[in-house]
Amino acid sequence: MKSIQQKFSVPFKYTVHFTEGVFSLDNILFAHTVRNARPAKVFFIIDEGVAEAHPYISSDIKNYAEAYSQDFILCATPLIVTGGEGVKNDRSYVDQILDASNKYGIDRHSFIVAIGGGAVLDMAGFATAIAHRGIRHIRIPTTVLAQNDSGIGVKNSVNAYSKKNFLGTFAPPFAVINDTAFLSTLEDRDWRSGISEAVKVALIKDASFFKWLEANAADLKARKMPSMEELIYRCAGMHLDHIAGGDPFEMGSSRPLDFGHWAAHKLEQLTNYRLRHGEAVAIGICLDAAYSHLKGLISIEDLNRIISLFKKLNFTVHIPELSGDNLLKGLEEFREHLGGELTIMLLNEIGQGLEVHEMESQLIFDAAEKLKEYQEEEN
Amino acid sequence: MKSIQQKFSVPFKYTVHFTEGVFSLDNILFAHTVRNARPAKVFFIIDEGVAEAHPYISSDIKNYAEAYSQDFILCATPLIVTGGEGVKNDRSYVDQILDASNKYGIDRHSFIVAIGGGAVLDMAGFATAIAHRGIRHIRIPTTVLAQNDSGIGVKNSVNAYSKKNFLGTFAPPFAVINDTAFLSTLEDRDWRSGISEAVKVALIKDASFFKWLEANAADLKARKMPSMEELIYRCAGMHLDHIAGGDPFEMGSSRPLDFGHWAAHKLEQLTNYRLRHGEAVAIGICLDAAYSHLKGLISIEDLNRIISLFKKLNFTVHIPELSGDNLLKGLEEFREHLGGELTIMLLNEIGQGLEVHEMESQLIFDAAEKLKEYQEEEN
Missing domain, CATH: 3.40.50.1970 (Rossmann fold)
Structure with missing residues (x-):
């Protein structure tokens, strides 16, 4: 042959x-x-x-x-x-x-x-x-x-x-x-929505960009255009770098930019797209950040900073659809979507992601519960 | 900006x-x-x-x-x-x-x-x-x-x-x-049909492969499998090399492997696909070879060798649909297909293609006429 x-x-x-x-x-x-x-x-x-x-x-x-x-x-x-x-x-x-x-x-x-x-x-x-x-x-x-x-x-x-x-x-x-x-x-919701992808890349790739987002949260919420221009320019640049440096056509199974997205996809579907993609991603990021904390990866201070940034930007961090059963179903669908082998991005610290290949059901439930508490807190 | x-x-x-x-x-x-x-x-x-x-x-x-x-x-x-x-x-x-x-x-x-x-x-x-x-x-x-x-x-x-x-x-x-x-x-027609793409790559890229085809024409016609295996292996290798070395996703406008294809596409359509692709390509190659001769690029001896190879393999080199009007229409459609700028591969010699950006109508008519004569000749 x-x-x-x-x-x-x-x-x-x-x-x-x-x-x-x-x-x-x-x-x-x-x-x-x-x-x-x-x-x-x-x-x-x-x-x-x-x-x-x-x-x-x-x-x-x-x-x-x-x-x-x-x-x-x-x-x-x-x-x-x-x-x-x-x-x-x-x-x-x-x-x-x-x-x-x-x-x-x-x-x-x-x-x-x-x-x-x-x-x-x-x-x-x-x-x-x-x-x-x-x-x-x-x-x-x-x-x-x-x-x-x-x-x-x-x-x-x-x-x-x-x-x-x-x-x-x-x-x-x-x-x-x-x-x-x-x-x-843009409507306020659409203005805000896109910010969650910027928080996402900051969290997995660039701590200094995360600090910039914290410092500019009030201006972003107040729709100051220069802040938004800088956010878009920096986030786009990181996104483009990531595509060029990695696996542009996703031939491997690693999908770091899917951080926070497995739960987000399920929430969009469960709410019949009542949630904007960015709103669902914000909740998904908070969930995986809470899970990362419960798993012993990031400190409670870091988790608080993340939740607090989203709340300052007026995002909701928990909705009733975020139940344990729904999440387990969503995780299973994401596994199928990836072809049977799960790869999930968590946070090792602010600015640094960490890929894992399994998630513990109990910690997912606990993370969702924790977001409910955060949501009920006074701002 | x-x-x-x-x-x-x-x-x-x-x-x-x-x-x-x-x-x-x-x-x-x-x-x-x-x-x-x-x-x-x-x-x-x-x-x-x-x-x-x-x-x-x-x-x-x-x-x-x-x-x-x-x-x-x-x-x-x-x-x-x-x-x-x-x-x-x-x-x-x-x-x-x-x-x-x-x-x-x-x-x-x-x-x-x-x-x-x-x-x-x-x-x-x-x-x-x-x-x-x-x-x-x-x-x-x-x-x-x-x-x-x-x-x-x-x-x-x-x-x-x-x-x-x-x-x-x-x-x-x-x-x-x-x-x-x-x-x-395979039916005889399908066995034969695929040979024209081998003749095509030989003509534009490899004179020694053309000689091999001439030497093996009788065996190929007689359906000797070892000859066909070698033809396929060599032709596939050249085709793969061409893709890898060139412009795999055809982002430029050069399409050397389209040698003989502009007329072939039109003939397939005009005959309602009564002609197999390879049969149409054989005629298209003969047409562009005859044109290359009339344009002063290849000798009459080389043209005779090309026509003779196709006839030995039992290909038809002319059909009534090969009229001047049809060909001019086909050329115009090919130009549109390429986005307005024409690039046509001709032959500089056997084994070497040459790209041109225009074709003369009168020489196209003459080339078609020449094929008619070849077709009418005794084999």
Whole structure:
């Protein structure tokens, strides 16, 4: 028996830009990003929530396209799609993008640009990745969560069979453009939600960033934009470093950025997505931090600092659905999701994660109980 | 304006095995390939044509799975799907695989194995690539074309909007197993068809392989298995080298392995896939070789050698659909497919390709006319 060993590396690169007012006529960033030998076709997908909060966005894009017609051509009016998890549950949205790709002759040298929250970017990224084996995709994330975490990475997905992210691919975007102008119109819950992923990376990777978050909690809560800009820039940078330095297409089983997420996934599902992803992640992080303390890994002072930061930011750290039974079920589902072998990130200290391969049921119950006490405490 | 440049490489590797009788109980290759810490779930998809030519294949797989139950578990009876281009036109086949992935809890550590010709592998590979962002996929190609070319690379696809390969991804397989036992039951047309991709790589990359093909043409036509084994092994090796050394996910616009393919795609479509892919490629290669001669690149002697090799192998080098109008349309579609800028591989000499960015209409007409004369000649 003969064999041939095939082996190669595929290089990827893309830039995450930070700007304000991406479609202002004096902002050349977008035109520069799509510039090529000949004007490219560009098709836009816009999150309904963004279109409502920014009613002039479609005409701004049209004016911008006219001003930069040497660089790109709008091949149709933007497609407006519903925001939030709903857009990932209904296959017709992916089909609408594929239909448009066919109808307007959008090819591998054209661009599909998605403007919206993480769910819209996930769905649009999936459609874009499978049409012609990958059309150039530019993401313009409009929420804190999407700008510092979900919108800048390499994954896309839609839901199927009532299972989150059942379909998807790994497909790096062509570019990401983070525009702070979109943040000012966010609801408070969405402004806050994205902060939990920043707390997450700080806790597992960077104690000094955690201290910065503590020092800036009041400003973040008060929606001071310079603090949020710095948070997003630092968190995005750490997230990108992590992807580049690790296992971008998740071929191994280690998933450090899933810290706090096993319980969060279950809580999102149990609350029928009444909880925002970031709100569920905040509770998940607190749970695994409490577990880390009960397991003898972090001190009570450190646990108190973590809970206290989330409470200062106005997060809820416990909800009734956080019962022992639900958690055991969630842990089992996470194990299946990982292919049978469990890997859970805990905290060894603030700024340093520690992977374990099992969790004790009794300590999970105790950790949930502890969060209930924290939640009932006076702020 | 700030920016962060993201940059990383993703390493891929997989082995292409050459064996005979992959599900013979004494052949440990398959069990060894899926072996891991715990027995993996394995789901099989089989090309209807293969199941008909090898009626015991499902029971052979069952017996093999029982013998190697420490290594893997069959999670269902194999899914039999129609063979040929039809399987890529009907979305329900992809859905059947996704349904099975959901129903049997097939995850990123499980395996989906596809046994069949290139079309079945393309379709199954696509479904496998998008479920859970990529289930481990093993290909067992059963035709000459799939064993030396389409089944060993990194692309998958299905058709949509009446367009070939409209949907797909780049997703390297977990492993490929080429089993010569499947070749003995091929129809003559399928046996022959796959040879044109070998002629193609020889012409653009390796004059000594071209000479080998000339010397072995009679044996190949007479279905001598040792010659075919060597052809497949050499052609597969060159194909794999090309992928590894070049641009595996085709991010640039150069597509040297598309030599002869621009006209072939159009002929497949014009004949409603009455022509096999390899038969269309043979004509496409002859056309671009004749064009290369008329353009002053290769000598008439070299052109005669190329045409003569294809005729010795019993290929047709001209069909009525090869008209000037059809060819100009096909060239234009290929240009669009490439995103507006044309890159066509011609021959500088036997064993050496040459990329050009335009073709002259009159020379295309003349080349087609020349093939008509060759076809009408006595063999």
